[in-house]
Amino acid sequence: MTLTKDTVLATLAQVRLPQGGTVTERNLIHALAVEAGVVRFVLEGAPQAELEAIRSRLEVELKALPDLKSLSIVIPAAGPAGAKGPTIGGHPKKQSGPLPVEGVKHVIAVGSGKGGVGKSTVSANLAVALARQGVKVGLLDADIYGPSQPRMMGVSKRPASPDGHTILPLQAHGVTLMSIGFMLKEDEAVIWRGPMLMGALQQLLGQVKWDHYGPLDVLIIDLPPGTGDIQLSLCQKTKLDGAVIVSTPQDIALLDARKALDMFKRLGTPVLGLVENMSTYICPECGHEAHLFGHGGVAEEAARLGLPLLGSLPLNIEVRLAADAGTPVAAGETAVAAPYAGLAATLARVADLAG
Numbered sequence: 001m002t003l004t005k006d007t008v009l010a011t012l013a014q015v016r017l018p019q020g021g022t023v024t025e026r027n028l029i030h031a032l033a034v035e036a037g038v039v040r041f042v043l044e045g046a047p048q049a050e051l052e053a054i055r056s057r058l059e060v061e062l063k064a065l066p067d068l069k070s071l072s073i074v075i076p077a078a079g080p081a082g083a084k085g086p087t088i089g090g091h092p093k094k095q096s097g098p099l100p101v102e103g104v105k106h107v108i109a110v111g112s113g114k115g116g117v118g119k120s121t122v123s124a125n126l127a128v129a130l131a132r133q134g135v136k137v138g139l140l141d142a143d144i145y146g147p148s149q150p151r152m153m154g155v156s157k158r159p160a161s162p163d164g165h166t167i168l169p170l171q172a173h174g175v176t177l178m179s180i181g182f183m184l185k186e187d188e189a190v191i192w193r194g195p196m197l198m199g200a201l202q203q204l205l206g207q208v209k210w211d212h213y214g215p216l217d218v219l220i221i222d223l224p225p226g227t228g229d230i231q232l233s234l235c236q237k238t239k240l241d242g243a244v245i246v247s248t249p250q251d252i253a254l255l256d257a258r259k260a261l262d263m264f265k266r267l268g269t270p271v272l273g274l275v276e277n278m279s280t281y282i283c284p285e286c287g288h289e290a291h292l293f294g295h296g297g298v299a300e301e302a303a304r305l306g307l308p309l310l311g312s313l314p315l316n317i318e319v320r321l322a323a324d325a326g327t328p329v330a331a332g333e334t335a336v337a338a339p340y341a342g343l344a345a346t347l348a349r350v351a352d353l354a355g
């Protein structure tokens with residue numbers, strides 16, 4: 001017989017649990033997908049140890065089904081054994097319209113149309129540069145699948161939770177931080193569908209006590225690349241003051257940056273300006289200036305759209321080495337840090353962060 005969702009659910013409904021009831025009665029099954037003999041779903045809504053035992057029971061029952069080719073039962077990531085804190089990644093809760101982030105005056109998203117343009121590096125250095133200029137700043141790593149801020153900001157500690165619900169953010173280089181990467185092993189993948197992503201974002205915005213170290217002037221949100229679930233959920237559920245688009249001057253990158261611009265326009269989020277990253281390269285040996293990805297394309301696009309060019313940032317190995325070492329280059333006083341300081345000052349003026 002052909003394997004269907006009904007077949008799988010009927011089997012699950014017959015498995016009685018030691019704690020009472022079934023997984024369907026207790027609403028522990030989420031994002032069930034059945035296609036061509038492949039069964040996938042998320043198991044959540046109970047303590048971690050209980051979920052692990054339930055998964056073993058369900059695997060035995062489901063693997064006995066005819067036509068089953070593959071089975072994947074995912075349990076959302078939890079912290080180390082004994083760690084106290086909420087589970088991140090549940091389905092989103094209903095809310096009426098966009099909400100402000102408690103304890104934060106301004107919320108600014110940093111996005112890009114594609115990956116590989118240095119958006120997360122820009123976000124980290126922008127946040128640090130703002131902090132050095134006296135702005136009370138937070139940084140949320142909203143790239144759930146590929147969180148990079150823990151490494152870039154040099155933080156690996158798991159956030160505390162005094163009540164199992166509220167999450168206390170961490171702090172580094174004068175910046176208040178939160179990332180799902182703090183709750184995962186560095187090489188552990190997040191295997192979630194859209195609803196889980198949106199639920200995680202809702203938790204990271206609503207359950208984190210962003211004013212734990214004092215009220216914030218601005219929260220910088222490092223978005224994943226593209227125009228997907230996270231971007232849509234953020235714009236619809238959070239009151240944003242605006243967005244910043246990062247792109248290289250390369251024509252292909254600009255094509256995708258235009259898609260990000262169009263997305264924010266459709267969702268009613270004002271774009272505060274554009275950033276041209278990897279704009280120029282200065283050879284450290286001979287001083288020759290080269291434009292490996294082209295030059296000026298983002299400035300031309302900003303002018304065409306009537307938007308500010310917030311900054312042009314160089315391609316420099318010091319930026320990469322500093323990010324890998326966990327101390328963003330903007331934390332120093334070098335010449336390489338100067339363009340990030342300029343970017344921060346321009347954004348602070350455009351977004352009126354002092355107001």
